[in-house]
Amino acid sequence: MRAMRSGLLAAALLGALTACGNLDAREDGAAGAASRFEASLRATDTVRSCAALAPGTRDELEQTAELPCARALPEAGLPPAEKVRTVDVYGRQARVVTDKDTLFLSAFPGGWKITAAGCTARPEKPYQCLIKGG
Amino acid sequence: MTRDRSFLRDNSLTLVFGAGFLLTLAGQAIAGHADFNNQLTAEELHPVSFGGYLLSxxxxxxxxxxxxxxxxxxxxxxxxxxxxxxxxxxxxxxxxxxxxxxxxxxxxxxxxxxxxxxxxxxxxxxxxxxxxxxxxxxxxxxxxxxxxxxxxxxxxxxxxxxxxxxxxxxxxxxxxxxxxxxxxxxxxxxxxxxxxxxxxxxxxxxxxxxxxxxxxxxxxxxxxxxx
Known part of the structure; x- marks a missing residue:
């Protein structure tokens, strides 16, 4: 019984430490994905930009614009940013605030993907975003 | 009555409720995992594994x-x-x-x-x-x-x-x-x-x-x- 209690305690501690240890890595991952997305926007590399979008966001962009992503994305008017200012990660979701934009990301098997970009804060309401999922 | 059976009988209240707790916690985890993934799927986000949900x-x-x-x-x-x-x-x-x-x-x-x-x-x-x-x-x-x-x-x-x-x-x-x-x-x-x-x-x-x-x-x- 004592061994079982110790095992459960060790598992709980390991889980907590793993969760804390992973936070920095997840923040770095989200910041890196946002930086690469912004770099692709600056380079007008629409193939890379579109590949960085979450599937739902890409679908919504294409359906709304009635154009393929590579043609619709430049028309969205996203402001290409240079620097990441703050990163917030909770679970599998993240918000990255850059010098010119705010992006929302979600974790996918291939890494972090952009779920919304070109976002402007509104008091007591969700951000208003130039592109987002449906 | 053997010593083991006597232990089980003498502690049946704690053991039964302890086992019930673990079973229902497992059930909650299974149902919660399904519910959480239903929400993610509806929002076109990637579902989380069962292990990932337990740490969520x-x-x-x-x-x-x-x-x-x-x-x-x-x-x-x-x-x-x-x-x-x-x-x-x-x-x-x-x-x-x-x-x-x-x-x-x-x-x-x-x-x-x-x-x-x-x-x-x-x-x-x-x-x-x-x-x-x-x-x-x-x-x-x-x-x-x-x-x-x-x-x-x-x-x-x-x-x-x-x-x-x-x-x-x-x-x-x-x-x-x-x-x-x-x-x-x-x-x-x-x-x-x-x-x-x-x-x-x-x-x-x-x-x-x-x-x-x-x-x-x-x-x-x-x-x-x-x-």
Whole structure:
């Protein structure tokens, strides 16, 4: 019984430490994905930009614009940013605030993907975003 | 009866409820995982693995919000029944015994028996602590569970907020948030209802053989009598 209690305690501690240890890595991952997305926007590399979008966001962009992503994305008017200012990660979701934009990301098997970009804060309401999922 | 069978019989209350706890916790995890992934899928986000869900704030807050209220219930019940009475209820002590009672009634200090716990026979702080150890443990577990609810709650709340393209909030802001108090109070009200209804129902109703009930033939007026 004592061994079982110790095992459960060790598992709980390991889980907590793993969760804390992973936070920095997840923040770095989200910041890196946002930086690469912004770099692709600056380079007008629409193939890379579109590949960085979450599937739902890409679908919504294409359906709304009635154009393929590579043609619709430049028309969205996203402001290409240079620097990441703050990163917030909770679970599998993240918000990255850059010098010119705010992006929302979600974790996918291939890494972090952009779920919304070109976002402007509104008091007591969700951000208003130039592109987002449906 | 073998020694193993005797152990199982002598501890069946703890063992059965402990096993039931683990089974229902597993069931909660399975149902919660499916529900969480239904939400993610509806939002065209990638579902989380079962292991990932077990480590998630969403699962942790659902577990801890119930734990804290259960431990609060037992803390209040243990502490409150020192002073609060219910005429006719087996959940209440006898009406003339309200309060911490005398050392002789509680078998502490010089009144301790040979088989009393050592700290019951001790004097001073050790006896004072031991005399309140059950309530202290329940109160501590309540506070720790409630703290855990607040920490995991703000993480789950912020994760959902980010999915909805809303800004995350701090732990201090979360302590004043409707989500925190809705989760907290919905559990507290149900625990208080259960305790209050048990105290009064047991005045008039019986469960033969249960120590939580009076003997079937006991008077409705009989207080502090267990079956």
């Amino acid at each position: 704030a969403d699962f942790a807050v659902d577990v801890t919000e119930n734990w804290q209220s259960e431990y609060l219930q037992f803390f209040l019940y243990i502490f409150g029944t020192v002073w609060l009475l219910q005429r006719g209820s087996p959940e209440s002590k006898q009406l003339h015994k309200a309060g911490p009672e005398s050392d002789a009634e509680q078998k502490v200090g010089q009144y301790a028996k040979p088989d009393s716990p050592r700290w019951a026979a001790a004097q001073g702080a050790r006896q004072a602590w031991y005399a309140r150890s059950l309530g202290t443990l329940m109160c501590t577990l309540f506070l720790l569970s409630w703290l855990a609810q607040s920490v995991t709650g703000v993480a789950a709340y912020n994760e959902q907020h980010l999915r909805e393209l809303q800004a995350p909030i701090s732990w201090f802001d979360y302590l004043g948030a409707a989500d925190f108090w809705s989760r907290t109070l919905q559990n507290w009200q149900s625990e208080l209802l259960a305790v209050g209804s048990m105290a009064i129902f047991s005045v008039y109703l019986r469960q033969r053989g249960s120590p939580e009930s009076k003997p079937v033939g006991a008077s409705h007026e009989a207080t502090g009598v267990e079956g």
